[in-house]
Amino acid sequence: MSIDKRVPARSDAELRRIAERTKAESGVSRRRPVNILRCLQSGSVLTLYGRKKLVFLVVEDSELEGADAKTEFSKGIVTITCRRSVCDRAMMGVGRDRMTLAHELAHAVLHHSVPLFRLVGAAGASDLAQEGAHTSAEHQAKVFAAAFLIHDEDAAKMSSAQEISEEFGVSLQAAEICFERLNREAERRRSAERVRKSADEAIAILKGKPADQSQKTYLNDSCVSCHANALIPLGIKVLCDNCGFVGDRYQDGDNEE
DSSP states (O other), rough: OOOOOOOOOOOOHHHHHHHHHHHHTTOTTTTTSSSSSHHHTEEEEETTTEEEEEEEEOOOOGGTTTEEEEEEETTTTTEEEEHHHHHHEEEETTTHHHHHHHHHHHHHHHOOOSEEEEEEEESSOOOHHOOGGGGBBHHHHHHHHHHOOOOOOTTOOSSHHHHHHHTTOOOOOHHHHHHHHHHHHHHHHHHHHHHHHHHHHHHHHHSOTTTTTSSSOOSOOOOOTTTOOOOEETTTEETTTTTTTEEEEOTTTOOOO
């Protein structure tokens, strides 16, 4: 588990938007997989606190005892340090190590002040993240990292989390979270479309016309307001499709003078 700290609250949707903006600024919006090492070696990064110099250091594993990587902040400078073994595995495309580097980039973009570490073997949510994910630095970095490495538009066309993991070079856990989220969003869109269609059909029935709006069925009586033959049954009342009049539905002969 990583060392966590409380930070200003940000929703997952906001974090994904920030990640997309950072991808665009880094020129990797359509690259698959994202070259995270090149991003870290670019020399600068646009953060929420302005553009800063970005220093990326690779050190022997023994120099980062207990941590895979860390992010430190000083005036105008963000320094990301990672173990050589992490960098080597990331170069070979190992998903977890690529996620570790994207995780540190997330800290660089989103946070400032005290150093943040990703411990060796870190997995799962910290205690702070479980209490309030939106204010957890580690949760925010996890969401950003996945969004930075995975392109939703492409991932939405894939049939499994395994495929997402392989195509984007991310951990299977991150791919599973993304796959489930995209499926939920797709189902919400389908549900909204079904509700809209049902509403259109209900309105059409109330107005006495089919859902495709291609025909209109009116009563034989004329409107007492505008005298047009445009009355639609509306329960025990009628609606004039011409002038909008709503009134009682007359029985045969009741509206004759």
